Amino acid sequence: MTTRTDTLVIGAGAAGLFCALRWAEHGSVTLVEAGPDAGNPLPRWGLYDYVLPEAHYYRYTDSGTGQAIPQGRGLGGGSTVNSAAALRGQPWCYDGWQVPGWSWADCLEGFRAIESDQQYPDAAYHGADGLIPITRLEPGPLDAAVFDWCGTAGYPPADDHNAPGALGYGVWTTNRRDGGRWGTWAGVVPAARRAGVRICPDTAAGRLVFDGTRCTGADVTGPDGPERITAGRVIVCAGAYGSPALLMRSGIGPEPALARLGAEPVSVLPGVGANLMDHPWCLLDVDVTDPALIEARPVSGALLRYELDAARGEHVEAEIFPWQTRPYDLASPPTRVSFTAALMAPRSRGRFELTPAGPELHVGHLAADADAADMAEIVATTAELLESLAKDGLITIGEDAWWRPGGDLAAACRATVSSYHHHSGTCRMGDPGAPGTVVGPDLAVLGTSGLSVADSSVMPVIPRANTNLASMMIGFRSGDAIPA
Numbered sequence: 001m002t003t004r005t006d007t008l009v010i011g012a013g014a015a016g017l018f019c020a021l022r023w024a025e026h027g028s029v030t031l032v033e034a035g036p037d038a039g040n041p042l043p044r045w046g047l048y049d050y051v052l053p054e055a056h057y058y059r060y061t062d063s064g065t066g067q068a069i070p071q072g073r074g075l076g077g078g079s080t081v082n083s084a085a086a087l088r089g090q091p092w093c094y095d096g097w098q099v100p101g102w103s104w105a106d107c108l109e110g111f112r113a114i115e116s117d118q119q120y121p122d123a124a125y126h127g128a129d130g131l132i133p134i135t136r137l138e139p140g141p142l143d144a145a146v147f148d149w150c151g152t153a154g155y156p157p158a159d160d161h162n163a164p165g166a167l168g169y170g171v172w173t174t175n176r177r178d179g180g181r182w183g184t185w186a187g188v189v190p191a192a193r194r195a196g197v198r199i200c201p202d203t204a205a206g207r208l209v210f211d212g213t214r215c216t217g218a219d220v221t222g223p224d225g226p227e228r229i230t231a232g233r234v235i236v237c238a239g240a241y242g243s244p245a246l247l248m249r250s251g252i253g254p255e256p257a258l259a260r261l262g263a264e265p266v267s268v269l270p271g272v273g274a275n276l277m278d279h280p281w282c283l284l285d286v287d288v289t290d291p292a293l294i295e296a297r298p299v300s301g302a303l304l305r306y307e308l309d310a311a312r313g314e315h316v317e318a319e320i321f322p323w324q325t326r327p328y329d330l331a332s333p334p335t336r337v338s339f340t341a342a343l344m345a346p347r348s349r350g351r352f353e354l355t356p357a358g359p360e361l362h363v364g365h366l367a368a369d370a371d372a373a374d375m376a377e378i379v380a381t382t383a384e385l386l387e388s389l390a391k392d393g394l395i396t397i398g399e400d401a402w403w404r405p406g407g408d409l410a411a412a413c414r415a416t417v418s419s420y421h422h423h424s425g426t427c428r429m430g431d432p433g434a435p436g437t438v439v440g441p442d443l444a445v446l447g448t449s450g451l452s453v454a455d456s457s458v459m460p461v462i463p464r465a466n467t468n469l470a471s472m473m474i475g476f477r478s479g480d481a482i483p484a
Helices: 014-026 044-048 091-095 104-114 141-152 189-194 239-249 255-261 369-391 409-416 468-480
Strands: 002-010 029-032 057-061 068-072 115-117 132-134 168-171 198-200 204-211 214-222 225-236 280-288 302-307 317-324 336-343 351-355 358-362 451-453
Touching: 002 014, 002 214, 014 029, 014 189, 014 225, 014 468, 029 214, 029 225, 057 239, 057 358, 091 104, 104 115, 104 468, 141 168, 141 302, 141 317, 141 369, 189 198, 204 225, 204 239, 225 239, 239 255, 239 351, 239 358, 255 351, 280 369, 280 409, 317 369, 336 369, 369 409
Parallel strands: 002 029, 002 225, 029 198, 115 132, 225 451
Antiparallel strands: 057 068, 168 302, 204 214, 214 225, 280 336, 302 317, 317 336, 351 358
16 A cells, blocks of 8 residues: 655654654654554553553663663653653754754744743743653652752752753752643644644554665554555654654665665765764662652752862763652562662664564763763762761661772773763764764765755754753754755
């Protein structure tokens, strides 16, 4: 069966839903998503649970460490399975991309357009009318104790972590409504349906279809079987792993990878799958002495953001924050709290490869010695906070805590590090003449026509923040590049 649409969007995640909504202003749009649509209206568990049914996850594995790397699947993608953390990153994150049309001033307009900020709607750097509500919850008792330590340690307060240049301690900015996660599944799907977007869940894109180097559609398989969707333009929004995989299967990528897959080359681009980035974190697990000190509201309380050795001028940013473990690990005791030490400006890079046997991820956390040293410094600061809380009788620390003095802390961090799940960069945007570039500033895939990528995979450098809002912004701004 063959159907026709003006625009075909592949992937209905944080970026894809905004992308489809924007392009619906300019003609018919079909949006295909390999994962499920759990219902309309949303079931309560889709808003409030943090362990979702298995159909809502992709299960990848880091080939170097064996660690599980889950990714969101289904309408909303990662914005449906995450903690509703809504940080933008700093102005220098986007200015540092050095891509025309993607400076901080350019991206700010996208951020403002997608949000309705509940506390600062009148601020010049916030939006009041977007589909994603941004809010800050009141701190709980443990959060207040963390803030007391931060103030004593000399960190400044930050009332709004999304204010340009904000650093210090304050409550998280989150995308929530009535306490529930309000990502693109909740916030954008209804608007996309009203705009006439044809949403096709449980429909996987097998490969893109080309006439020479012009992309004319995709072969997909849905509940009713195989279908060829032809389109005037195709925009891939399948995420940092799904997007490079689809490109490679379709003849776009490194020549050795295409040969292994038996894919007829359309555009040989060595950068497809390279430049994989993620924020590494180390978890310091403790127990509160009184369960009333914590609330089951993951990543909504205290957040400390600061820079390491600011005199270096490198903006090496860190995050420290607590979260109740049990909503993500139902076997954890109700007293368990994971204090996170996260490096938000990593130098290490990994790669995504697609082989006939399937995907291979090499995330490369702390591969750079400088990253390991920075992580050790962040963990040491987190340990100081924990010792203070323990001295005040608020928490207990296990005798065998991996971060306590007595060994090589950088090596211990490398043995403990895991993923913050902000994978990005595998279809890098940049100068079309630069090695490793996959898409130009207009998001068009080099060496092709009629084909673009618009999701976290195009980020040249990972922002110093959770990538949820940035992915939405990229999907939204894909609609700015309207062809003549």
